[in-house]
Amino acid sequence: MQGAEPFLSVRGIRKSFGPVEVLHGVDLDLPAGSVTALLGENGAGKSTFVRILAGDHTADDGAIRIDGAPADLRSVQTARGAGIRLIAQEIADAPPLSVAENITLGATPSRWGFVDRGAMRRTARAALDALGADLDLSRPVGTLRLGERQIIEIARASVGRSRCIIFDEPTAALSDAETRRLFELIARMKAQGLAILYITHRLDEVFEIADRACVLRDGRVSLSAPVDELDQRAVVTAMVGRELQGGSAEAQAAATPGAPLMEVRGLTGDAFAGVDLDLTAGEIVGLYGKVGSGVPEFAAALFGADRPRAGTIAVEGQQVRFSHPAEAIALGIGFLPPERKSEGLLGVRSAAENLAAPDWGRLSKGGTISRKAERGAFARWHAAMGIRSRPDGGEPITRLSGGNQQKVMLGRWLQNGSRILLLVEPTRGVDVGAREEIYALLRGLAREGHGILIASSDYEDITHAADRAAVMVRGRITRQLARDEISVASLTSAAGGGLHG
């Protein structure tokens, strides 16, 4: 990257929101034909920074140069005109429109003002082929899986003349096979001379595809170096600003399993069939399955959020048939949904309300509830779980970082005294430091006698926290793994994918 001018060069970028400065002078070079990984915990300023590059925010101070010439990325249009494309983390498609229409959105081919359907389909097909994705072009994207919609977002960014592509955590919703194809595509883009900025939480991905790593911490660059000169520990230390103890080897002494809390026999629903599973007090059971395996649907059925078609569930020896989550909650079951924003957060409400919600019944007296009782309950978990927020949780939940939001989502079920915790994707969108905290928290809860199910498509959740594991493939459990059999290799091979990372 020395010598030739980088495609994009950024110096001293500053940005404030109201009185809070979020970026305190960020420098970054994006050379053509190179992949730069951008890392950092949630709240470090990554998203703000890339939104500035994409023209979505304007910097308060600092200089941006493209091909050595000063550039003013004052709107999304000017950034696109300069060839910069951002593939945002949150899917922003038009659900009722077709796959082809979505891929060509914003650049719909036309002739005399009329949509040129043939050209549109050819463009869309070519973009999908490059990703190795075989999707029906006329299907409304609203009917597709999350991972498939993410592919469409990527396909859309690859349409037209682009020179720099920014990926904001693209693999969070992708299956292993889809991730592989994405990496191949990135390698091709790199060979074609595109400058790639790749935001991720996954260190293994950094070492697999990036040439250079740049870490943001609290709005400053805390590390910027070629990947060859780095190891994982150095990156993590730069991200969290301190050394983390241990990795997966840190697993605690096996908890002694106690009484059976939940017994599931032959449970069958739309996305899973004939599933048996036991959950005992004092243990963490991992249920691993890739996107589309039926794992989240199964967990939702245990909570009464979906109604199973056949099979039985017993809670502490009692047969149950939930028709509403309220019935599961009454029996001491807590549920962490996979999509925090759309299924978990009461968005505009305070963190305290979010935490207290399932416990309003108990916190109230004669149907009335005081804000004080609610905030008192929050303060307790604020301290116990190390939630970074105001101690009384008075601010809107959305102002907390991803990891802290997740702690509030977990705290809900601790506050209401649930003993069974069904956690789907417990660390999705959670940064490395907070991940470790959540794993430690779950192990502590298991020791206190909770029965915990971790249903996840992220093998780290299983390898770091589970006492035993089951692997689900296309709705059926295909393999049971004892504690000493759990490894990245055993999980991914049982899930039927190539070894990843």
Add this chain to the structure above:
Amino acid sequence: MADTTNGAVDGAPRRRGITVPESAALTLFLALEVIFFSLNSPYFLTWANWVNIFTAMSIAGILAAGGTILLIGGQFDLSVGSGMAFVALMFAIAAESFGVGPGIAVAVLTGLGIGVINGFFVTVVGVNPLITTLGTLAIFRGLTLSIGGASSVRVTGFDWAIQRPFLDIPLSTMLFVAVAVVVGLLLARTVYGRTIYAIGANETAARLVGIRTRRTIFTAFLISGLCMALTGMVSASQLGSTSGTTGVGLELAVVTAIILGGTTLKGGVGSMFGTVLGLLIVGVLNNGLTLMNVNSTWQQVAAGTLLILAVSFDQVRQRFIKG
């Protein structure tokens, strides 16, 4: 760490300081109105005039109480005006034939019945609340006109609403204040109120924390129906009669006041206090303009302009905070 503040930035745009600055701005606006009109009319700041202001807004205010609950819960009720007219007619017919007591019972049942119909289609069948209540708006207006006929129906021996037993305040106005206080407490202090806010904020998430979302929304439509029953009787009592055009366009006045008061169409945010401020801003404007001899048709123009300005102000404020 600056985590709590950065979190707001690292994702979608966020709102901050939801209630405080909003109601502060509204209060300021109301204060400006009061200053302006008191400079322009010596009669404006008298007790009798303020009783007038509150009396004029009591019917819209009672309906807005139910409407505030619904809108915070992400719902909508456009049938309040025609529902009120239908209740008034049913009351008038029943009261003339069987007496006031049975008339009141009929009025309450009619109001609740409208709430049941709205609630059933929204929560059980799953029809969008806007469409459901647009339909019932037309249905009950049509029923009122066809049953009641073209002329107005007299109501006799039922003039409680205009009695002024205390400080020269009409009973109907006291009823409005009582309803506002009850709904204000319901929203701010009770578990039911919390569940309404939660449903408005995120219905899926609310269900997953064990809230019976459909039951809660159904109840909110019942409350709105009850408000129609109350206002139907207030209207019949105030006018001593009821007709097919009673309450026409009232739904718009109600929605204007609620939104002006800071409840958003998206739900999850708002308060009865805000709605009362919204009612006052419109009510004081209308009263002041009347005192200044401005034609009532222009008052509509003013109220509409005010609504758009208030919501625009809020949008600009949010954008400014977003940066």
